[in-house]
Amino acid sequence: MLGCAADCNPTVAPAPTVAVLPPTAASATNLPTPTLSQENVPSTSVSLSTSTPSPIPVINPDSTAPTSLNGDGQAAFRYLTELSTDFAPRSSGTEEELAAAEYLASKFEEFGYETSLQEFTLERLSQELSGLTLDGPDSEDVDVIPLVRSATGTAAGILTSAGLAREGDIPPGGLDGKIALVERGLIRFSEKVERLADAGAVGAVIYNNVPGNFQGVLASGGSSIPAVAISRKEGERLLDLVGREEVQATVTVTIDSIPSQNVVAEKAGTGQGVVVLGAHYDTVPGVQGANDNGSGTAVILALAEEMASQEFPFTLRFMTFGSEELGLRGSAHYVDSLTDNQQQEIIAMLNFDALGSGESVEILGDRALIDRAADLAQRDGILVTRGRDQPASSSDHASFRRAGIPVLMFTAPDVSRIHSVDDSMENVNPGLLRDTVRLALSFLQLPNPFDQGL
Structure with a gap:
C-alpha cells in the first residue's frame, strides 16, 4: 500500500522490506520512497487522515442514481x-x-x-541474501527482513540487549562495536536505530512485539548501520541467550536486482x-x-x-x-x-x-x-x-x-x-x-x- 505510513510503531500491524557496509564504510541505500509502511505507536486503527475525519452525511439519496452495476x-x-x-x-x-x-x-x-x-x-534490499548469524562452533542463521532504507553491508559484534532503545535502555557503558537487540514498540524505528548508532552500535536487530516477523520502514534519512527485523519468538529466544552467555553475531544487509x-x-x-x-x-x-x-x-x-x-x-x-x-x-x-x-x-x-x-x-x-x-x-x-x-x-x-x-x-x-x-x-x-x-x-x-x- 499504502503501506501504513513510513515510520510509525503499531503493536499489531507490521510493515514493508529494504538494507551497511562494514561500519567503516556504511552507506545509506538510495531507494525510492516506500509505500506507507510504518510502525504505529498505538495498536489502534490508522487513518490516512491527519486528523479524525467526519463521515459525509447521507442526505436524501437521489433515487435516480445509476443502478446498472x-x-x-x-x-x-x-x-x-x-x-x-x-x-x-x-x-x-x-x-x-x-x-x-x-x-x-x-x-x-x-x-x-x-x-x-x-x-x-x-x-531492492534482499531478504534472501540478508541475514543474522550467531557465530561460534555451531554457527546458526536467523531469518530476518531488512528495514526499508537500512544501510547495506556487514557488521559483526557482541549481541547486546538494549530494551526498547529508549534513552534509559542504553547500557551505561554504551554499545561500542556491538549488535543491539531491541524490541519493537513505543518509539519509531528511526529513533531506535539512530539512538543505537549514536551509542556506538554497529548493527540493529529489532524483534517483533506480536507473533511473526514484520517489515519496518525507516524515515527518509535511512540509517547509518544495518537494521533488520526478526520474529518475536526468535527475539525472546535470543534475549534469553544473551542473558546467559556472550553471543557473537554478524548482521548482513544486501542488495540484489x-x-x-x-x-x-x-x-x-x-x-x-x-x-x-x-x-x-x-x-x-x-x-x-x-x-x-x-x-x-x-x-x-x-x-x-x-x-x-x-x-x-x-x-x-x-x-x-x-x-x-x-x-x-x-x-x-x-x-x-x-x-x-x-x-x-x-x-x-x-x-x-x-x-x-x-x-x-x-x-x-x-x-x-x-x-x-x-x-x-x-x-x-x-x-x-x-x-x-x-x-x-x-x-x-x-x-x-x-x-x-x-x-x-x-x-x-x-x-x-x-x-x-x-x-x-x-x-x-x-x-x-x-x-x-x-x-x-x-x-x-x-x-x-x-x-x-x-
Missing part, C-alpha cells in the same frame, strides 16, 4: 477471493508476482481490452485524453494481502469488466502496478517511461489501495475531484470520509502527482492490519468494495467528470 459490486469480492486463494502471497519481484500479473492480463484480455505487460528491473512488471489494459475513448485507473497487486512477503492490496486490485477488475461494454469520452487505461511495496517502483517506472506529451495526455489518475477495512470509503487527492466524488457519494447514499495524504505515507497516485497529473485515491480508514498475517479475507468488509465500485463508476459516468477545477 452488475451484481451491485459483488464481482469485486469474487475477484478478491481468487487473488487471495490462488495468488497469495504476491511478494514484489517474485515468480508469484509474475503469476498474478499473468492472471490479471488474462482477465483484461477476456474483457476485451488491449493488454500488455510492461517489464522492468529494480534493485529483480524483475517485476506492470499490467496495462486499454480501451480507446471517443474523445481526447486518457484516464488511468490503477492499483498495485503485489504484497509484502508472507501475507495474503487481502486488503493491501487485493481489495484495490479486485475493484480494478470489477470496474474493467463493467466498463468494457460502455463508451467514454476519454481513453480508459487500467493499470496494475508491480513492486509498489518496495517504494512505488512500478508506477514510478511507468510515469518515467512516458514522454512529456504522453504525460500531458493523462487527464487524471484514480488510485485504489487498501480499501477493504473500516466503515466508510475514504477519498483523498485533488480537492476538485474529492468534492465531486463526495457529492456523488451523498447522492448515491454511500458513506465516505475525506482523507489527507500524510507526509510519511504514499501510494501509486504519488508517482502521477509528481508529474503534475490530478489524482483521486479510494481507500479506507482502517489500515491497522496491513503488512501482517491478519491482512486476510476474514478481515475484509465486502460492502466497502461494493461501495467503491459504485462510487468510481458513478464518477466516471458523469457527462464531464474532469471538466471543472482541474
Whole structure:
C-alpha cells in the first residue's frame, strides 16, 4: 500500500522490506520512497487522515442514481477471493508476482481490452541474501527482513540487549562495536536505530512485539548501520541467550536486482485524453494481502469488466502496478517511461489501495475531484470520509502527482492490519468494495467528470 505510513510503531500491524557496509564504510541505500509502511505507536486503527475525519452525511439519496452495476459490486469480492486463494502471497519481484500479473492480463484480455505487460528491473534490499548469524562452533542463521532504507553491508559484534532503545535502555557503558537487540514498540524505528548508532552500535536487530516477523520502514534519512527485523519468538529466544552467555553475531544487509512488471489494459475513448485507473497487486512477503492490496486490485477488475461494454469520452487505461511495496517502483517506472506529451495526455489518475477495512470509503487527492466524488457519494447514499495524504505515507497516485497529473485515491480508514498475517479475507468488509465500485463508476459516468477545477 499504502503501506501504513513510513515510520510509525503499531503493536499489531507490521510493515514493508529494504538494507551497511562494514561500519567503516556504511552507506545509506538510495531507494525510492516506500509505500506507507510504518510502525504505529498505538495498536489502534490508522487513518490516512491527519486528523479524525467526519463521515459525509447521507442526505436524501437521489433515487435516480445509476443502478446498472452488475451484481451491485459483488464481482469485486469474487475477484478478491481468487487473488487471495490462488495468488497469495504476491511478494514484489517474485515468480508469484509474475503469476498474478499473468492472471490479471488474462482477465483484461477476456474483457476485451488491449493488454500488455510492461517489464522492468529494480534493485531492492534482499531478504534472501540478508541475514543474522550467531557465530561460534555451531554457527546458526536467523531469518530476518531488512528495514526499508537500512544501510547495506556487514557488521559483526557482541549481541547486546538494549530494551526498547529508549534513552534509559542504553547500557551505561554504551554499545561500542556491538549488535543491539531491541524490541519493537513505543518509539519509531528511526529513533531506535539512530539512538543505537549514536551509542556506538554497529548493527540493529529489532524483534517483533506480536507473533511473526514484520517489515519496518525507516524515515527518509535511512540509517547509518544495518537494521533488520526478526520474529518475536526468535527475539525472546535470543534475549534469553544473551542473558546467559556472550553471543557473537554478524548482521548482513544486501542488495540484489529483480524483475517485476506492470499490467496495462486499454480501451480507446471517443474523445481526447486518457484516464488511468490503477492499483498495485503485489504484497509484502508472507501475507495474503487481502486488503493491501487485493481489495484495490479486485475493484480494478470489477470496474474493467463493467466498463468494457460502455463508451467514454476519454481513453480508459487500467493499470496494475508491480513492486509498489518496495517504494512505488512500478508506477514510478511507468510515469518515467512516458514522454512529456504522453504525460500531458493523462487527464487524471484514480488510485485504489487498501480499501477493504473500516466503515466508510475514504477519498483523498485533488480537492476538485474529492468534492465531486463526495457529492456523488451523498447522492448515491454511500458513506465516505475525506482523507489527507500524510507526509510519511504514499501510494501509486504519488508517482502521477509528481508529474503534475490530478489524482483521486479510494481507500479506507482502517489500515491497522496491513503488512501482517491478519491482512486476510476474514478481515475484509465486502460492502466497502461494493461501495467503491459504485462510487468510481458513478464518477466516471458523469457527462464531464474532469471538466471543472482541474
